[in-house]
Amino acid sequence: MEGLEWEDASGELSDEEIYLEDDDDNEDLLNLSGHSKKLQFRRDASKAIWNEDMGMAEVIEKKGKMWITVGIVRGGKTYCSIEETIFLAEVGALHLMDTNNVQFSLQRMYEKISEEKNGCGWELFEVYRHLKSLGYIVGRHGVPWTMKGLKGENNSSASQTNLDNNHNAVEGGSKDVCSITELLGSLQIGGMKPVFDVYLPNSKFRKYSPGQPNFLLCLIRDNMPPSRVKIEALESLCDGIPVKCCHVEHGRVSFFTMKKAELPVLP
Amino acid sequence: MAPRWKGRTAEAKALADPISKIVSDLQSSLLQSEAHASLSGSSALLPVEPQHAEILTRACFGRPIITADKVNQWFQLSLEEAFYLSHHLGCLKITHHQGTTCSIAELWQYMKSKIANFPHYYKAYSHLRTKNWVVRPGSQYGVDFVAYRHHPSLVHSEYAVIVLSEGGSSSDDGVDGRLMVWSDLYCTIRLCGSVAKTLLVLTVNKNGHGTVSPTTLDGYSVEERSIRRWSAEQNREDQVAAANGTK
Numbered sequence: 001m002e003g004l005e006w007e008d009a010s011g012e013l014s015d016e017e018i019y020l021e022d023d024d025d026n027e028d029l030l031n032l033s034g035h036s037k038k039l040q041f042r043r044d045a046s047k048a049i050w051n052e053d054m055g056m057a058e059v060i061e062k063k064g065k066m067w068i069t070v071g072i073v074r075g076g077k078t079y080c081s082i083e084e085t086i087f088l089a090e091v092g093a094l095h096l097m098d099t100n101n102v103q104f105s106l107q108r109m110y111e112k113i114s115e116e117k118n119g120c121g122w123e124l125f126e127v128y129r130h131l132k133s134l135g136y137i138v139g140r141h142g143v144p145w146t147m148k149g150l151k152g153e154n155n156s157s158a159s160q161t162n163l164d165n166n167h168n169a170v171e172g173g174s175k176d177v178c179s180i181t182e183l184l185g186s187l188q189i190g191g192m193k194p195v196f197d198v199y200l201p202n203s204k205f206r207k208y209s210p211g212q213p214n215f216l217l218c219l220i221r222d223n224m225p226p227s228r229v230k231i232e233a234l235e236s237l238c239d240g241i242p243v244k245c246c247h248v249e250h251g252r253v254s255f256f257t258m259k260k261a262e263l264p265v266l267p
Numbered sequence: 268m269a270p271r272w273k274g275r276t277a278e279a280k281a282l283a284d285p286i287s288k289i290v291s292d293l294q295s296s297l298l299q300s301e302a303h304a305s306l307s308g309s310s311a312l313l314p315v316e317p318q319h320a321e322i323l324t325r326a327c328f329g330r331p332i333i334t335a336d337k338v339n340q341w342f343q344l345s346l347e348e349a350f351y352l353s354h355h356l357g358c359l360k361i362t363h364h365q366g367t368t369c370s371i372a373e374l375w376q377y378m379k380s381k382i383a384n385f386p387h388y389y390k391a392y393s394h395l396r397t398k399n400w401v402v403r404p405g406s407q408y409g410v411d412f413v414a415y416r417h418h419p420s421l422v423h424s425e426y427a428v429i430v431l432s433e434g435g436s437s438s439d440d441g442v443d444g445r446l447m448v449w450s451d452l453y454c455t456i457r458l459c460g461s462v463a464k465t466l467l468v469l470t471v472n473k474n475g476h477g478t479v480s481p482t483t484l485d486g487y488s489v490e491e492r493s494i495r496r497w498s499a500e501q502n503r504e505d506q507v508a509a510a511n512g513t514k
Contacts, residue, residue, distance in 0.1 A: 130499060131499055134499050134500060134503060135503060136499065136503070200503060200504075201503050223448070223449070224446075224447050224448055224449065225446050225447075225448075225449060225451075225452045227433065228431075228433065228468075228470045228490055228492060229433070231492070244497055247449060249449065253499075254453070254496065255496065255497040255498070255499060256452075256456075256494055256495065256496060256497065257493075257494070257495050257497050258492055258493075258494050259492065259493060260490070260491065260492055261467055261491035261492055261493040262491060263395070263398060263400065263414075263426075263467075263491060264398070265398045265399060266285070266286055266287075266398060266399035266400060266416060266417075267282070267285035267286070267287060267399065
């Protein structure tokens, strides 16, 4: 082969570096000045009441179309998680009241999330906010958007029974409260488990038929990147749905895919 | 990431000239010329007659040492390369500086004395080489190896490789020290991205073996994982790729 000059005399490989535009410094500047996102503050705010037992806010008045992709439906009512609540409150789209009809200040909401009682702490909220601001649809993993009209693979008589059971469960509100609290609480903040189901921005999203998430999300809170063993354990919880890991540091949310590679045997 | 071939004809040239054949030709060539390399520090110095030099370069083993020697062309092999040629391909004899040929066991001990965790690096190196990937040192990029689909003159390297270990009977898991903190992962991925390579983590599992010898190296296993950054901003539209989990 002619011209096999792949190393010059000093032994340096000539693989060029691609200098990508360094917009990270600009981003930092924007973060400092608080103009990094174009938030649209709404004029008509929805209204919700915080339910301490459930760890969720019950929506009393809905304004705007965001409710198509926010909040879970139980017994005809909509409830939002703490991350959904704070997200909407931050942009002025939701007024949160307590049981004495006193409005929650943002401060009080931030205090609530720092308690980390309802399966979501500050970092996970930052992840939620990051994705929601970009238009993704984000739900808690393992918490169905709605119980009504769940499409199953049962035959008609069995599904009718299921619907009846759901109906009863839904009407018996306290049963549902318990199950939700269980679900929310079981999302331990530590340990590598999928915490969010994430869907790409989609105007056709419907809670009664959300379809399979585009990916599941796991927040890593360890001080070090996950070992192979931990990643495999996480994947086994995901039923074949792609999973991404994310890490939050100083307000920066970073996502990683850590998939098995299996390089081909070359000819 | 698709392979970045250098020029329009590169891919065809690579297909016409498979690495497996080149390496097998190298094996014959070195055997025929009774090649000997001598250990020197963490390298093995190999003189070859000019007619055999080309195949060594085509197979991407070693680095040429430019000398005025008219009889031989000199190459400098890394310890992994030397051991691979000597033990795996069986086509190279390796000698001490005094000139006596080393046994495989002696060679193994020597290399372990020069490179801590040599068995892991060698296992990772041979894992990729036996799949016919071209494996070169990665220190320029702050990683252990870089892996090319074919000769570097034809293609850019796709993978920047870091070797990690686990599953040892002693307490030296992860003692290699890489990717033990987040800042290292961020740094390594950023560097890989700036040179258009994907970070490939090869985890060498000792499977309970303690001290291992070249013959029991088969007891180690290698798991490959690629780690990539994913940008939420850039991937909103890309429904198909996201659904396939390819991004």
